[in-house]
Amino acid sequence: MRASQEDFDSAVDRMKLLEDPDSDTKLKLYALYKQATEGPCNVPRPEVLDIIRKAKWGAWNALGSLPKEAARQNYVDFVSSLTPSLESSSQAGPGAGRSLPESEHVVMTSEDSITTIMLNRPAKKNAITIQMYQDIILALKAAGKDNSAITVFTGSGDYYSSGNDLTNFVSFASGDLEKISEESANTLRNVVDTFIDFPKPLVAAVNGPAVGISVTLLGLFDTVYASDRATLHTPFTSLGQTPEGCSSYTFPKIMGPAKAAEMLIFGKKITAREACAQGLVTEVFPDRTFQREVWTRLREYAKNSPNAMRIGKQLLRSSEKEKLHAVNAEECRVGRERWLSEECAAAVQSFLSRKARL
């Protein structure tokens, strides 16, 4: 169940009863309200000295391209969490009765028979934390079962995703290496398995640059639309790491072994247009019209028979599934060894200490 305009209006009224909320709460409410009512931040950044307006602008701007509908839901949930005692008995609490999982950085919305899963951490270029991997699994499982016809995966803000959050590796230095690396490999394996098994048409709307795992997973999507501003970069070997997301199998198959090697072994960054010429991207759109053109097209596609599309996907993909699961298992086994290497530790440390940039 998604928040209606009435739920939103009622949350705005309840919010007025809050007694002296702290400034972080006020900022979050302000940003979600603006996003829910006006959409993405569309005003120029205030002067440096105007501290309050700058903080408000920053909070709104950080919501990136979060859809109005998702902002409305987040606003309602946030107000509910602040005012549990004021909840009317007819209103569901956060998460109650909702078919969509809630998450701060993985936002799920459904409209026009399309479920959208959006990475929403624009200030960190949508880098994927361990929690986000778990939320992506939950979101995909929910989308696989809901009544939408198509599922779309995209990013908020200027990046599609900068890949794995490199601070995920910080815990490697501070704890039980064996255990943490095993847990991380299991998480990676689960998330990739969930993409392999996803039962409906899965479309990537690559709204900007993509790095690492956000690129490798594209080989498991049914259709990939990209903005002409997007680049695709898999800098694994400069990080002492190896390919994942089944790309060691899907990329050579899609683009041929030589082009796949340039990307996955030498870390060559390619443009969306190059990726399109090589078959990894289905179609490239001018950035200016990307959202409009992609969504117009997807809304048309979503009018097709959902069952026929799902069964069609199975026919196209099922013969590969067993192979893909085996590839995933092997990539995770090898990847885990690499994460424990000196090379990987040094590369991550180098990024975190800002000595090196891609």
Ligand SMILES: CCCCCC/C=C/C(=O)SCCNC(=O)CCNC(=O)[C@H](O)C(C)(C)COP(=O)(O)OP(=O)(O)OC[C@H]1O[C@@H](n2cnc3c(N)ncnc32)[C@H](O)[C@@H]1OP(=O)(O)O
């Ligand atoms: C469970 C474990 C699974 C493991 C799976 C294996 C997956 C592997 C991969 O995905 S490998 C790829 C990893 N990603 C990267 O190496 C990218 C690192 N980021 C960058 O090189 C740059 O940030 C950039 C090119 C993406 C963008 O550069 P720029 O435009 O100059 O922006 P900033 O660098 O200032 O970034 C803004 C802000 O975001 C933080 N950030 C960006 N990417 C990551 C990231 N991948 N991990 C953590 N943090 C990231 C960056 O530090 C800045 O934060 P700050 O404002 O300084 O707090």
